[in-house]
Amino acid sequence: MPDLVTHLASAYLFKKFTRLSRGVVLFYLGALLPDLVSRPLHIVWPAIYPATQPLHSPVGAFLYCWLISLFFRSDQRKSVFFLLFGGSLLHFFLDIFQKHLVGGYLWLFPFSLRPFSFGYFWPEDALRVLPYTFLMVLIVFLISAWRKKQ
Numbered sequence: 513m514p515d516l517v518t519h520l521a522s523a524y525l526f527k528k529f530t531r532l533s534r535g536v537v538l539f540y541l542g543a544l545l546p547d548l549v550s551r552p553l554h555i556v557w558p559a560i561y562p563a564t565q566p567l568h569s570p571v572g573a574f575l576y577c578w579l580i581s582l583f584f585r586s587d588q589r590k591s592v593f594f595l596l597f598g599g600s601l602l603h604f605f606l607d608i609f610q611k612h613l614v615g616g617y618l619w620l621f622p623f624s625l626r627p628f629s630f631g632y633f634w635p636e637d638a639l640r641v642l643p644y645t646f647l648m649v650l651i652v653f654l655i656s657a658w659r660k661k662q
Contacts, residue, residue, distance in 0.1 A: 518638045519543045519603050521645045526602055528652050535595045542577065542599020546607075549576055568607075569621040573600035610635055 523543035527536050550567035553560055566572045577600060581593035607617060609632045616627030638645075 515638050515642070516544055516547060517642060518645055519547070519606060521649045522606055523599055523602060524649055525652060528656060535591060538592055538595035539599040542596035543603050545576065545596065545600050546573055546603045565618050566621045569618050570601070570604060571621055573597060573604070609633060 520540060520543060523540045526532070527539065532539060546568050549572075550564045553564045553567075567576070574597060577593055577596035580596060581589045584592045604617075604619070608619065608628075609630050611631040611634050612627070612629060616629045618625060619628055620626070
C-alpha cells in the first residue's frame with residue numbers, strides 16, 4: 513500500500529493533469545478513504561482483517577462513497593459520489609501494483625475471493641521514493657503557479 517501522502521500526491525497530480533476543478537477536496541478524500549476506512553479497524557483488532565478486506569475493494573468503496581454522499585443535499589449527491597469514488601479508484605490503481613507477502617486485495621469481491629496484484633513494488637518502497645514524490649509535486653505546483661502568473 514502506498515502511504516497516505518503518496519495517495520494524496522497522486523490525487524493532486526491527477527487533478528493538475530485533468531480538468532478536475534470543482535469539489536477537488538472530495539476527490540482528495542476519496543483517494544484516502546480506502547485506507548482510512550479499513551486500516552484503523554485492522555490496526556486496532558488484527559483478527560478482524562478478513563472482515564475488513566472487502567472495505568478495501570471497489571465494491572466496498574462504492575458502498576461507503578454512496579453512504580457518505582447521502583449526507584449531502586440531494587442535488588449534490590451524484591457529484592459527491594463520483595468525486596469520492598473517482599479518488600478511491602485512483603487509490604486502487606496505485607495499490608494494484610504492490611507486492612504482498614500473503615494474500616492481497618480482493619479487487620473483484622464479492623464475485624471472487626481471489627486476491628490479485630501486479631507485484632511491482634513492496635509497500636515500504638513508497639517511503640523510499642517519498643522525497644521524489646514531494647519534489648515532483650513541488651515542481652508541478654511551481655509550474656502551475658508560474659503559468660497562472662503569466
